[in-house]
Structure formats: structure tokens, C-alpha cells
Amino acid sequence: MAEDTAAANIEAPPENGAAMAKRRKLLRLLAIAVVSIAVIWGLWYVLTQAGRVSTDNAYVGADSATVTALVSGPVKAVRVSGTQMVKKGDVLVILDETDQRIAVADAEAALRQARQHYGQSSANADAARARVSARGAEIAQARARLRDADALVAKARAELARRESIAGTGAVSAEELTAARTTLASASAARDLAAAGIASAEATRGSASGDLGAAEAVVRGTTIDTAPDVAAAQARLDKARLDLERTVIRAPVDGVVTNRQVQVGQRIAAGAPIMIIVPVDTAYVDANFKESQFKRIRIGQPVELTSDYYGGDVVYRGKVIGIAGGTGAAFSLIPAQNATGNWVKVVQRLPVRIALDPKDLRAHPLRVGLSMEATIDTRGND
Incomplete structure (x- = not known):
């Protein structure tokens, strides 16, 4: 039996040994490639991504201006429509000025x-x-x-x-x-x-x-x-x-007309809101970061942001200008309370206010409420 096995080994074709050698060579090359990729990725991460914190829980906001009538009277003309872009001082609504x-x-x-x-x-x-x-x-x-x-x-x-x-x-x-x-x-x-x-x-x-x-x-x-x-x-x-001048209602800021609530012939009272103007040129982003990410976040740090509205090819530049004084849950109408002792820790998020570069906003205007992805570069703390 041993002689048959030895004879079989002697009679094995030389092509099998060459194939195994080639396989081992490919495996070594693959291992080298994997190690090289890992090293390159590690270097890339250390050089570009280490010290950066990100979140996709971020939304566009703006300090919108509520337009109100300062005198009462019937509406004579409405010069704008919803979604229309207006400049500061543009005529929005004209009231009947007879009174x-x-x-x-x-x-x-x-x-x-x-x-x-x-x-x-x-x-x-x-x-x-x-x-x-x-x-x-x-x-x-x-x-x-x-x-x-x-x-x-x-x-x-x-x-x-x-x-x-x-x-x-x-x-x-x-x-x-x-x-x-x-x-x-x-x-x-x-x-x-x-x-x-x-x-x-x-x-x-x-x-x-x-x-x-x-x-x-x-x-x-x-x-x-x-x-x-x-x-x-x-x-x-x-x-x-002054009341006569106020029968002509003008835009207080540059922006987009939103939530228009006035029609020709309608009688409006003094102080009644008639529309909202959103100043998209001064929009900002509120990014909600996890509390575990705040170890290195500081005011003034640069931020890169992308929006689903334009896709990942459009990158906005921004800067951290403020950190909220509390989480959203802390200031909710009914704050969460645990009186039973059956408590599960939930990671809280804290809003960070990010100012966007005006040039980027002019090139690619945003709208209030859009989702954003924000990445803060914290390496300046090193």
C-alpha cells in the first residue's frame, strides 16, 4: 500500500506543483495588496479624517421676518406671490388709504x-x-x-x-x-x-x-x-x-415670500401677520451632535457641509458660531422624567449653530428645513 502511494506521488504530473506555486504567489500578492491598502487607508484617515466629527442630523434654518400690517384696512392690491424672491423695500401689499x-x-x-x-x-x-x-x-x-x-x-x-x-x-x-x-x-x-x-x-x-x-x-x-x-x-x-405711509407694506429684508395669508378685498387688522419672508442669503445650519462628540468641538472651528438638495458634489464651507445651552429634550414642553428607576441611558444630542459662507449660499441657495450633513474639523485643538 505504501508502495502504491509513493508510486502515485512519483507519477503526479508537474503541472499541479506549478499551479500551487502560482496560487501561493497570488495569495502573497493579495496579502501585500490588502496590507498596502490598509496602510494607505490608515495614513489617509490620520491625515484627513482623524479629529473630524460628523452628523447627518442637521437642518437649515434662518431668522425669518414676519410681515404684519401696522394699520387696519381693506387690501387694495397684493404685489407678490408665494415663493417669490423679493428685495428689501419692495412693495408687498397696498391697503386702501381713504381713511x-x-x-x-x-x-x-x-x-x-x-x-x-x-x-x-x-x-x-x-x-x-x-x-x-x-x-x-x-x-x-x-x-x-x-x-x-x-x-x-x-x-x-x-x-x-x-x-x-x-x-x-x-x-x-x-x-x-x-x-x-x-x-x-x-x-x-x-x-x-x-x-x-x-x-x-x-x-x-x-x-x-x-x-x-x-x-x-x-x-x-x-x-x-x-x-x-x-x-x-x-x-x-x-x-x-405715518399711518398713511404704512398703507404701503414693504419687504423688511431680502428673501423668499412664504406662507402668504392675504388676498385682495380682505380687511386686515393692525398687527395681523400676512406673510413670512425667509432670508435665504443668511441661512444657517443647526447640527445636532452626540454628547460624546463634544470633547473637541469649539466655537470658530471650520465645517464642511453637504445637502441632499444638491448632492455630495456641492460642498458648503461654514464655521461653528455657537453651542446651544441645552438639549432639545431639556426644553421640550414636557421634559422626560424617570421616577420609576427603570432607566435606559439614551445618548443626547446638542445643537451646534453653523454659519455658512455667503458666497456658497449665493451660488447654491438653500431653503429652510433642508437636511444637511455636517463635518467639523477639530484638529485645530492639537
Whole structure:
């Protein structure tokens, strides 16, 4: 039996040995190729991928602007449609301005009336000032009359005294003596009347001074433009003109019109939202990274992003600008609570705000809510 086996080995064709040698050579080459690929991949990973953290739980966001009507009124015209791109200042909606034009006319009339009243008050003050001056002149005249009356009283008293001194000699008749006494009494009465005239003139001047004070209080320290009534009327006019301007509703920012809720003929109230403008040129990305990935994530690190919207050929460049203060679960309406002790740890995710390069956004605009894949290069921490 052993001889047959040996004979079979001796008689084995040489082609089998060559095939086995070739197979071993191929296996060695394959092993070398596998090792080489592994080494190359390791070098590539160390040089390009080590220190990078990625997530596909990322979404496009933007600080959208809600357009609201600042005055109420019926809609006269709607100049934009949903999905339309608009620039800041473009006309979006025009309201019927009839009520606002009437309000402007009424405010203009009120302003003219306030100016007229101020002019009247100023004229009244001037008139009161003139009356005070006139009362002062009357007082001076009354005092002059009093001095004249005093002089007449003194003269009449002297005449009476002279006649009384010679009445006993018979040189003065009784009639002359009576006339002298009458003259003195008349002069005394005239003096009393002059004194009363002074008091009356002083009282009149006091009343005029009060009127002057009241008139001056209205205009004191003001001009026709700074008077309270005029200023209030001017403010009402400015408000009416502003309301008239607000009947034309303009875009507050550049962006895309979204969620338009207004139609021609509809009456809208002040403060009612009518549409939303999404500023796609300033879009950002909120990427939700696992808590285990935050060991090396820092603000300012570069980020590469791709979107299913354009495919992997379009790569956006960005930068980490902020890290949220808590997970979404922590700020949910009903935060998760475990009071039973039957707890399974779930890896939490924390939002990272990423600013996109404006040039990339202009070349390939994004829309709010699109999914993104984000990769942060953390190697700058080394």
C-alpha cells in the first residue's frame, strides 16, 4: 500500500506543483495588496479624517421676518406671490388709504387751529399788557388830579381863614364868609373824589395785571412751534402721515415670500401677520451632535457641509458660531422624567449653530428645513 502511494506521488504530473506555486504567489500578492491598502487607508484617515466629527442630523434654518400690517384696512392690491424672491423695500401689499387721508386732512386742520389759537393767545397777552400800561397812565392822571384838588383845598382854606380873621371888623359880609366855606367844602369833596379815582385806577390796573398774567402764562417761554397745543397737533399730524405711509407694506429684508395669508378685498387688522419672508442669503445650519462628540468641538472651528438638495458634489464651507445651552429634550414642553428607576441611558444630542459662507449660499441657495450633513474639523485643538 505504501508502495502504491509513493508510486502515485512519483507519477503526479508537474503541472499541479506549478499551479500551487502560482496560487501561493497570488495569495502573497493579495496579502501585500490588502496590507498596502490598509496602510494607505490608515495614513489617509490620520491625515484627513482623524479629529473630524460628523452628523447627518442637521437642518437649515434662518431668522425669518414676519410681515404684519401696522394699520387696519381693506387690501387694495397684493404685489407678490408665494415663493417669490423679493428685495428689501419692495412693495408687498397696498391697503386702501381713504381713511388715512381723511385723518391727515383732519390733523392738518387741527394744527392750523392750534396755531391760530396760539396767535390769539399772543395777541391777548399784548392787549393785556397795553391795558396794564393804560391803567398806569390813569393812576398817574388820578394822582395829578389829587394834587390839584389838594392845592384847591389849601387855597380855599386860606381864603376862609383870611375872611374869618376880619369878619369881626365888618369888612366881610356874611354872604362872602358862607361862599368861602362852600368853596372849601367843594374843594375838599373834589379832593376826596380824586383820591377815590386813584384807588379805582389802581384796582383796575390790578385786574389788568391778572389778565396779563393769565395771557402770558399761555405763551410764556414758548414759540408757535413749541407751544404744547401746537406740538400735540403736530404730533397727531405726523402720526396720521405715518399711518398713511404704512398703507404701503414693504419687504423688511431680502428673501423668499412664504406662507402668504392675504388676498385682495380682505380687511386686515393692525398687527395681523400676512406673510413670512425667509432670508435665504443668511441661512444657517443647526447640527445636532452626540454628547460624546463634544470633547473637541469649539466655537470658530471650520465645517464642511453637504445637502441632499444638491448632492455630495456641492460642498458648503461654514464655521461653528455657537453651542446651544441645552438639549432639545431639556426644553421640550414636557421634559422626560424617570421616577420609576427603570432607566435606559439614551445618548443626547446638542445643537451646534453653523454659519455658512455667503458666497456658497449665493451660488447654491438653500431653503429652510433642508437636511444637511455636517463635518467639523477639530484638529485645530492639537
